Amino acid sequence: MAHVTAATAPSWFQDKILLGMSLRQYLRSLLTPLNGLAFAICAVGLPLIVYRFAAGLGATTNLSQTQPWGLWIGFDMMTGIALAAGGFTIGATVELFGLDEYHPIERPAILTGFLGYVLAVLGLICDLGRPWNMVQVMVRNGTASVLFEVAWCVMCYTSVLALEFAVPFFEWLGWKKAHGALKKALLALTVLSVMFSTMHQSALGSLYIIAPGKIHPLWYSPWIFVFFFITAIIAGISMVIFEGAISHITFHKLFQGHHVDFDKLSIGLAKAGALVTFAYFFLRLQGVADAHAWGEIKGFYGAWWLVEMLGFVLLPSLLYAYGARNRSVKAVRLAATLGVAGVVLNRLNISLVAYNWNQAQRYLPSWMEIWVSLTLVTLGVLSFRWIVNRMPVLRPMAGSGH
Amino acid sequence: MKMSRRGFLRVAGFTGSMGLVGLPRRALGAAAVPGEDENSVLVDTTLCLGCRGCEAACAEANHLPDPPDDEKVFQGRRQTGPQVFTVVNRSPVAPKAGGERFAKTQCMHCVEPACASACPVRALDKKPGGPVAYDPSRCMGCRYCMVACPFGIPKYEYASRVPRVRKCTFCAERQAQGQTPACVSVCPSGALTMGKRGELLAEARRRVYGNPDKYVQHVYGEHEAGGTNWLYISDVPFEQLGLSPSVGDQSYPTLVKGALGVPPFVMTLWPPLLMGLYAFSHRRKEAGESGEPDAGETHR
Numbered sequence: 001m002a003h004v005t006a007a008t009a010p011s012w013f014q015d016k017i018l019l020g021m022s023l024r025q026y027l028r029s030l031l032t033p034l035n036g037l038a039f040a041i042c043a044v045g046l047p048l049i050v051y052r053f054a055a056g057l058g059a060t061t062n063l064s065q066t067q068p069w070g071l072w073i074g075f076d077m078m079t080g081i082a083l084a085a086g087g088f089t090i091g092a093t094v095e096l097f098g099l100d101e102y103h104p105i106e107r108p109a110i111l112t113g114f115l116g117y118v119l120a121v122l123g124l125i126c127d128l129g130r131p132w133n134m135v136q137v138m139v140r141n142g143t144a145s146v147l148f149e150v151a152w153c154v155m156c157y158t159s160v161l162a163l164e165f166a167v168p169f170f171e172w173l174g175w176k177k178a179h180g181a182l183k184k185a186l187l188a189l190t191v192l193s194v195m196f197s198t199m200h201q202s203a204l205g206s207l208y209i210i211a212p213g214k215i216h217p218l219w220y221s222p223w224i225f226v227f228f229f230i231t232a233i234i235a236g237i238s239m240v241i242f243e244g245a246i247s248h249i250t251f252h253k254l255f256q257g258h259h260v261d262f263d264k265l266s267i268g269l270a271k272a273g274a275l276v277t278f279a280y281f282f283l284r285l286q287g288v289a290d291a292h293a294w295g296e297i298k299g300f301y302g303a304w305w306l307v308e309m310l311g312f313v314l315l316p317s318l319l320y321a322y323g324a325r326n327r328s329v330k331a332v333r334l335a336a337t338l339g340v341a342g343v344v345l346n347r348l349n350i351s352l353v354a355y356n357w358n359q360a361q362r363y364l365p366s367w368m369e370i371w372v373s374l375t376l377v378t379l380g381v382l383s384f385r386w387i388v389n390r391m392p393v394l395r396p397m398a399g400s401g402h
Numbered sequence: 403m404k405m406s407r408r409g410f411l412r413v414a415g416f417t418g419s420m421g422l423v424g425l426p427r428r429a430l431g432a433a434a435v436p437g438e439d440e441n442s443v444l445v446d447t448t449l450c451l452g453c454r455g456c457e458a459a460c461a462e463a464n465h466l467p468d469p470p471d472d473e474k475v476f477q478g479r480r481q482t483g484p485q486v487f488t489v490v491n492r493s494p495v496a497p498k499a500g501g502e503r504f505a506k507t508q509c510m511h512c513v514e515p516a517c518a519s520a521c522p523v524r525a526l527d528k529k530p531g532g533p534v535a536y537d538p539s540r541c542m543g544c545r546y547c548m549v550a551c552p553f554g555i556p557k558y559e560y561a562s563r564v565p566r567v568r569k570c571t572f573c574a575e576r577q578a579q580g581q582t583p584a585c586v587s588v589c590p591s592g593a594l595t596m597g598k599r600g601e602l603l604a605e606a607r608r609r610v611y612g613n614p615d616k617y618v619q620h621v622y623g624e625h626e627a628g629g630t631n632w633l634y635i636s637d638v639p640f641e642q643l644g645l646s647p648s649v650g651d652q653s654y655p656t657l658v659k660g661a662l663g664v665p666p667f668v669m670t671l672w673p674p675l676l677m678g679l680y681a682f683s684h685r686r687k688e689a690g691e692s693g694e695p696d697a698g699e700t701h702r
Binding site: 147 | 481483484516518519520521522523524525538539540541542543544545546548549550552554557558559560561562563564565648649650654655657658660661662664665668669672673676677679680683684686687
């Protein structure tokens with residue numbers, strides 16, 4: 001009898017987890033080249049993480065006494081958190097500024113933010129020498145430390161993101177009461193998300209204020225926390241457009257019968273992107289003027305600074321403006337791609353390239369550091385896909401009446 | 403929204419003025435001599451023989467491997483390390499008076515230490531008597547102290563699974579028992595003098611300004627990094643002894659005071675401001691409601 005019902009009406013597990021397929025069908029559907037690649041990355045990367053704790057940081061990383069922070073901080077933490085800024089940017093746009101037309105991209109932005117933070121914290125745990133002492137942040141009042149602020153804000157904001165993500169999650173589980181309660185709290189959660197993000201996105205930059213002698217003058221500025229906050233907004237806007245474009249190609253099946261004019265939304269976002277990026281360009285120039293560092297625009301670091309400023313700040317801002325004006329989605333997508341790359345470049349420049357610029361011995365990450373970072377990104381992409389294929393993130397719940 | 407030049411200017415002006423909120427303020431003029439009652443050491447490099455007895459004594463007191471027993475160590479410039487809390491280096495230039503000059507490197511024990519201010523768990527902490535002490539049981543291994551220290555002193559046990567930050571302890575335990583640090587106690591030439599910071603500064607000035615033909619007219623550590631508990635005087639340029647002038651005179655913890663002043667403003671101003679924005683957009687929406695179904699509503 002039970003067998004009969006199972007055959008006619010798929011079980012909860014089959015319906016929710018296996019996407020309505022039988023286990024065998026589901027496993028077969030996983031055999032794709034991209035999944036093979038992801039498996040290969042994780043099959044090496046996850047044991048590497050275990051090895052890092054078994055053998056220590058010295059055996060796995062190229063960190064040194066002069067280079068205490070490497071790729072795991074510069075990329076996983078600094079860049080990961082910046083690229084996760086779409087969650088609060090779009091959250092504020094929809095919930096606070098009342099631009100409801102952006103509602104369809106709010107959930108993917110929040111999911112990206114949530115996964116970004118979880119992965120940044122995982123990267124941080126790999127990097128910390130004594131991660132089990134992380135709880136000490138909560139009991140010792142290291143209030144003179146910027147890192148104290150960052151740690152608290154990241155903890156709080158990750159919790160806020162988890163609660164924001166719980167809205168589609170409970171909807172998926174069909175827990176109507178919990179879902180309803182959290183949906184009502186969404187406004188308050190969005191206020192908190194903007195508050196915490198303002199503080200720690202900027203504080204990640206403030207971390208470097210205490211090291212004036214170690215960072216090239218073209219990148220060092222006492223205003224670096226303003227730059228970090230504004231680039232987080234640029235990253236948020238650019239990531240939403242960039243990721244939306246990819247999602248619409250990759251998950252096109254999910255959008256069938258549920259038409260969202262994503263091109264129109266992209267063009268709307270491009271206007272904001274153009275303004276913010278253009279303003280940021282001039283703020284950076286102001287930073288150089290403030291530091292009397294015009295004379296430093298020479299040699300390798302001067303040229304590299306120009307590449308960042310012209311190719312990855314000015315160019316995307318102009319492309320955004322062009323795309324918004326001429327309603328060219330292509331230009332907007334190119335601008336978003338450059339915008340994302342520009343924020344990645346900026347974080348890596350400050351944490352790795354311009355840091356220790358005057359040292360003879362320079363840091364290059366070990367292959368294991370790169371592989372672990374790659375593994376974390378892969379886990380993020382896999383989690384994103386797993387979730388959007390099941391939960392009401394990119395589209396409303398089928399037959400839920402929402 | 404049409405993008406105009408005015409729009410650009412508005413955003414630029416707004417974001418620019420936001421930065422002004424956190425303008426770093428100069429620390430108010432503190433007491434005449436910061437940390438004047440703290441224990442300090444004056445290093446008169448003109449008296450140092452380069453015997454490296456301090457290295458050996460330091461290793462013994464801190465249970466570290468013995469330093470190399472070889473004059474060849476002076477050929478290059480050595481750094482401190484996780485197992486080496488102090489090293490003596492030879493100046494590549496000889497003084498006018500002839501002979502050789504040496505200087506000992508170790509933690510400077512800043513009056514306002516960058517490392518301790520950077521530590522989010524206060525594993526590194528400035529003790530009342532002067533030492534900057536480390537407690538591994540609190541440390542989470544973020545290594546921000548290493549980023550912050552302008553002298554590059556905190557070193558890390560990268561090879562260990564339970565790594566610690568390592569640096570000169572100023573022999574805090576010996577000091578608590580009324581003894582001088584191990585290095586000071588064995589120095590045979592009087593190059594190291596232990597005392598209160600205020601008194602040692604007076605003594606350093608007396609020697610330096612009393613012998614203007616001999617000494618470089620500067621006490622390294624009087625103002626560097628806001629003042630340090632280890633003070634150096636010399637008759638060769640300080641750079642030759644590995645004491646960089648690029649450290650600057652500012653107290654490092656005060657560098658971030660402006661940025662750390664931002665959170666209270668954000669926490670008090672953001673919620674009402676954002677709720678105001680919400681109320682505004684909500685009212686506008688209600689006023690402009692035209693009965694047209696909202697595209698976004700389907701997704702809620």
